[in-house]
Amino acid sequence: MSFNNILGHESAIKKLKALVSGGRVPPALLFSGPEGTGKFLAAKEFAKALNCTHTPRQEPKPEDDLFAPSSGSPLHPSSLIPHPSEDACGRCVSCSQIDKGVHPDVRIIDSEFQGLLLEEDARKQKTLRIDTVREFTRHVYQKAILSEWKIFIINDAHTLNANAQNAMLKVLEEPPPGTVFLLIAAKKNLLLPTIISRSYAVEFTRLSAAAVEELLERDGMTLDEASVLSELSGGSVKKAVDIKKVRDRLAGIAASGPAKIFKLVSSLPREPYLAREEAKLMLEMLLVSARKRWLAQPPGGSARAYAALIGKLMEYRRFLNQNVSHGLVLEAALLESDKLSVSLDGLRNR
C-alpha cells in the first residue's frame, strides 16, 4: 500500500505528500470528513511515508537481466528509479511494522486501545476518556525508539469527551520535537475550537459511488453487489459494509407480513448499543427504499403518500438518537412502511 492506493481525495493527498517531501510537519493534523471515506487509511499511509527508510529494492543486475539493453549504459534504467520520498516504499521494516500495527513509534489510540485498558468490549467505548489520553501521553515524552517521527493516530477524535479534549489540548500546546498527532474526526464540530485551530486541516469529502464500488470490488465483492451497495452507501465504504452485514442477516429470515416484521425486530442484536446502530441502519435502508418509490411515482396522490412516509421515517430516525426503545421505533417504522409496500427487500431488486 501507498498513497497511490487511496481513491479520490487528490487535494488532501497532495497536501500530505508536500509535507513529507518538505520534511517539516505540523505537530497536529486534523483529518476531517464523513465516516468511511479513507481518513484513517490516509493517516496510516502518511505515518508510513514519514518514517519510511526507503530500503532500496533488490533490482536484478544488468548482466542477470535478459531484457537489459545489450549495449549501452551499464545500469538498467529501472534500478535507477528512486523511491519517491513523498510516499512510503511499503516494503521496509518500518512500513511493514506500521501495516501490522506493531511499530513502536506509531501508536493508534481508539476504542480498541481504550477497551484493552479498561478490559471491556471495544464496541462499548462510545467516548474516549481522560484516562486514555493520560495513558498515551506518557509515551509522548519518551524518546522515539526506531524512527525519526513519533506518531499518535487518534481515531474518532470527535469521541474524546470534554475532559479528554482538555487534556489533549495541553499536550498539543507543547509537543516534544518530532512528535506528530493525527486526529481523525468524522464530526469535527464536536471538537473544541482550540483543538481545531491548533491543527493543520486535511479535509476529506464523500467518495463517489464509482469509487466506493471499486473499493468494495477490491475487497472481494461481486460487481453486482458492489454496485447496489455503493448506491446505498452515501459515499462511505464503512456504511456499505455495515449495510451488507445487515442484509446478509435479514436474507435468512423467512416469513412475510406482520410475522416478518416481528422476526426482524426480534433479530436485533441483544447488546443495546449494537441493536440501536442496526436499527438506525435499517431505518436508513427503509428511507432509501421509500425515496426510490417516491421518485418513481407520477406527481399527485400516491407521491404525496410516499412523501408523508419519508417524513415519518425521518422522525423515527430522530427518535433513535434519543432515549426511546429502538425495538418499538423500528417496529413502528416497518409497519408504517409496510402499508405502502416499502420494505427492506425493496433494495435487493434493482
Ligand SMILES: [Zn+2]
Ligand atoms: Zn518503507
